[in-house]
Amino acid sequence: MTSNRRGFTLVELAVVLFVLGLVLWTVVPRLANVGERGRDAVFRDLASGSEQAFDISLFEKRETRLVLAPSAGTYEFRRTDRPDDASRPREFGPKLSVTGIRIEGEDRPLDIPTEIRYLPGGRVPATWIFFQESGAGNAPSAWTLRLNPFDGSVMVLEGTVRDNG
DSSP states (O other): OOOOOOSOOHHHHHHHHHHHHHHHHHHHHHHHTTTSOOHHHHHHHHHHHHHHHHHHHHHSOOOEEEEEETTTTEEEEEETTOTTOOOOOEEOOTTEEEEEEEETTEEEOSSSOEEEEEBTTTBOOOEEEEEEEOOSSSOOEEEEEEEOTTTOOEEEEESOOOSOO
16 A cells, blocks of 8 residues: 655654754844944944045135044044034944044043044044944944044054054
8 A cells, every 4th residue: 555645744844944044043143133233334434534634624624524423323524614414423333332532632521422523634633443243142343443643544453552653
């Protein structure tokens, strides 16, 4: 007697469900962060914006400002020659927070917005911006962005670096 039953056995279904569960277990935590800006994206954006602001101040002789609002968790580059520009502040993201701002050796309060001015002629103050990143289950990590007053470039340093080095 020949049987032409088509279908899956209970063992085959259990194996398929186990494999699907394993795939979901590894993929879902990564999908939870989709849409959030990561630390590297924020730091790249700040670095490229700083260099662009420096170039505008040097070559076009126009002032640009980096406005940091730590309590709101936002930052934006504003051009003073375009007050009608509706630039939208960008968020640092839920895992990244500013823990300190030092301009020309002076610590700034974090409860009010701080403006870093890129003055005509390519003059910008030496600035350190201190960040803390909280990860999923990991200990928080500290980062320092150092703004170079000579070319507007940004150096990313691991840890809280407060010296001129």
